[in-house]
Amino acid sequence: MSNAMSESRTIAFRTDASLAIGSGHVMRCLTLAEALKAQGAECQFLCREHPGHLIDLIEARGFRVHRLAASAWPASDSIRSQTPNAKPCHTDPPHAHWLGASWAQDAEACQSLLAALAPDWLVVDHYALDARWEHEVARVVGRIMVVDDLSDRDHQADILLDQNVLNHEGEDRYRVRVNSECKLLLGPNYALLGQEYTFLAQALPERDGHVSRILIFVGGSDPHHLTEQYLKALSAPEFQQLQVDVVIGKNHPNPDSVAEIVSQRDTTRLYSGLPSLAALMVRADLMLGAGGTTNWERMCLGLNSIVVSVARNQDEINRELADQALIHFLGKAESISVDNIQATVRFVLDNSSYNCTQSKAIRKVVDGCGTKRVAQLLMEEANYAIA
Incomplete structure (x- = not known):
């Protein structure tokens, strides 16, 4: 066992960002990769070069990225013919178009890269991939962990993680979607937050409930122009005394419009492409935002929030959190004013x-x-498998 523990572990990640996908999948994989790296693992990424990809950001964080070309490869008949042994999945996932290729083309490209890398774990965080793809690449990797939020397709994996499950109904939905041996990691105990949130939460005193500073952030992209709506709401005379911090992502569709509104409001600052929101969350008394991982970041720091769903997968968890009086939920982005x-x-x-x-x-x-819990589990199981 001691020799196995001293050996380096290799973890591969298959995830993407794009103007349509957003940045959340890549960002939570980066968070986990940094925790694994701190425990001695070598982490590498496989990402397609979609418009709005974050490959440069991943490389800037010190991780190697194997780039999958935006153009599709010809799918080989050999892979298609081998899929009947996979868990049945008769239709493509609803988000299949996010992949930029067929699942078989993507599997073929990834399989050759992964065969050379021979990772102990492959972490898959992609709504376009399902059990067919996972069955295929399982031939050349040690184990597979899937990160999901939708339970809308079958999976073949050793572990499935969904941090957005708050009740037993979520577990029931996944049990019929995964192979019997798959371990489920469900709920915010497995929320993939950066270590800065852990440190700040331990030192942060209780909040007194008074609001003088507001933080606005709705994600890496903002197709519904929600940032502008939040700013316009706070531009009313009755809210002029509030200090406001505004953060937009690299793929925001109209940063000039946001900058113009910010310039017309006193005590308002604009930030772009921050690596973490933790410092601004500590300073804020209220956050106006969207769902996703940011829900758990806010809650970890006791920051109350007004939340709008900007994607279908955010609706259910936002409603559940609102039913428990944990957030103020306004509904879907298309319908708010x-x-x-x-x-x-x-x-x-x-x-x-x-x-x-x-x-x-x-x-x-x-x-x-x-994040620490998940990283430790992956490392322990990798070491156990080798020992």
Whole structure:
């Protein structure tokens, strides 16, 4: 065992970012990769060069990326003929078009790269990939962990992680989607947050519920122009006393429009492409944002939030969190208005006692140690398999 423990482990990641996909899949994989690297693993990525990819960012963080060309390869008949042994999956996933190739073409390209890399684990975080792809690449990797939020397709994996499950119904949905040997890691105990959230949460005092500073961030891209709506809502005279920090991602569709609104509002600062929101979250008293991993980051730091769903996979978890009075949920991005936002901000400003109670409650949901738990599990199982 001691010799196995001293050997380096190799972890591969198959994930993508694009203007359509957004940045969340890549960012949570980067978070896990950094935790694994801290435990001695070598991590490498396989990513397709979609418009809006984040390959340069991944490389800047010190990880090698194997680039999959944006143009499709010819799919080989050999792979298609080998798929009947995979768990049945008769139709393509709803997000299959995000892949930029057929699943078989992608599997063929990845299989050759992974065969040379021979990783102990392959982490797959991609809504376009399912059991057929996983069955194929399993031939050349040690084990597979899938990161998912949708439970809308079958998987063949050793571990499946969904940090957005809050009840037993979520476990039931996945059990019929995975092979019987698959271990399920479900809920915010496995939320993939950066280590800075763990450190800050341990040192952060309780919040008093008063609001004087607001943080706005809706994700790496903002196709619904939600950032502008939030800013317009806070530009009303009754909110002029509030300090506002605005963060936009690399793939924001209209940064000039945001900058123009920011320039017209006093005590408002604009940031772009920050590696982490943790420092701004600590300073803020309220956040206006979207769903996704940012929910767990906010809650870890006790930061109350007004939330809008910007993607279908955010609706269910946002509703569940709202039902438990853990967030203020306005609904889908397509249906909200400046008036909706202003009414909810007004409620928060007028209810500091409620805010204090809510902040205490949300800190109990997320301890910030999920990434460490997942990284340790992958390393321990890799070491056990080799020993």
